[in-house]
Amino acid sequence: MQISIFQAILIGLVYYLGNSTWLFGVGYYTMYRPLVNGFFVGLILGNPVLGTMIGAxxxxxYLGFISAGGALPGDPCLAGTLGTAIAIASGIEPEAAVALAVPIGLLGTLIWYAKMTVNALFVHKADQYAEEGNTKGIAFMDIVPPQIFLFIITFFPVFFAALYGPTAIKSAIDFLGANVLNCLIVIGGMMPALGIAMNLKAIFKGDNRVFYFLGFLLTVYLKLDIIAVGLFGVVLTFIYMKLKKGGNEVVR
Structure with missing residues (x-):
């Protein structure tokens, strides 16, 4: 499948919006996740179901993904956006797409650190405006230059990668043969286990273990779906937090 220029433009915009705080943070807090941006990339390429499967x-x-203190171990947004686009256009399996998404996500850290470094310059300029009492200058430095720079470093790399990357990847896979593709599928099948393990490491502590096993039992023995288990979790969390306050407040 050949990605058109218009499709590449839209895919580049998906990555830009996924890194931006426009729309009251809707971009960063939703489209940053591979599950969501994978759907939009699939929609752009005419196969939203496959895009969602690859993104998921x-x-x-990245289930246990944490970005603390300005450090970014990998870029889920770039991995999901570009990984899904290349996978759909190249016709490779979702498992193999995961193996490709790992190095793509690591390359995304370069974009992240470039953004953080240059944005620091805008903050210093905003500090000068603050000392002068120039509120319009503060608002300008908070919005316009950072967004222009963010658009440049996010849109154009993904645009060109989406436009020319799938052809290069497909040619490389055809040259290397089926054995290499099978290796990518095996490696990609193992990578989600790493994310699940990281997530379990975060939640499998103290009293949280009880809720984990309760969710497991509700799913296995009562055959409840994920929505029902989630609603049980909300109710139990409310009760737990009330009880945890001790004698100061009684559950009514």
């Missing part, structure tokens, strides 16, 4: 598979790898 990549998302499993």
């Amino acid at each position: 598979t990549i998302n499993l790898m």
Whole structure:
């Protein structure tokens, strides 16, 4: 499948919006996730179901993803956006797409650190405006230059990668043969287990273990779906937090 220029433009916009705080943070807090941006990339390429499947598979790898103190171990947004686009256009399996998404996500850290470094310059300029009492200058430095720079470093790399990357990947896979593709599928099948393990490490502590096993029992023995288990979790969390306050407040 050949990605058109218009489709590449839209895919580049998906990655830009996924890194931006426009729309009251809707972009960063939703489209940053591979499950969501995978759907939009699939929609752009005419196969939203496959895009969601690939995005969900990549998302499993980032279940325990934490970006603390300005450090970014990998870029889920780039992995999901570009990984899904290349996978659909190249016709490779979702498991193999995960193996490709890992190095793509690591390359995304370069974009992240470039953004953080240059944005620091805009903050210093905003500080000068603050000392002068120039509120319009503060608002300008908070919005316009950072968004222009963010658009440049996010849109154009993904645009060109989406436009020319799938052809190069497909040619490389055809040259290397089926054995290499099978290896990518095996490796990609193992990567989601890493994300699940990281997530379990975060939640499998103290009293949280009880809720984990309760959810497991509700799913296995009572055959409840994920929505029902989630609603049980909300109710039990409310009760737990009330009880945890001790004698100061009684559950009514």
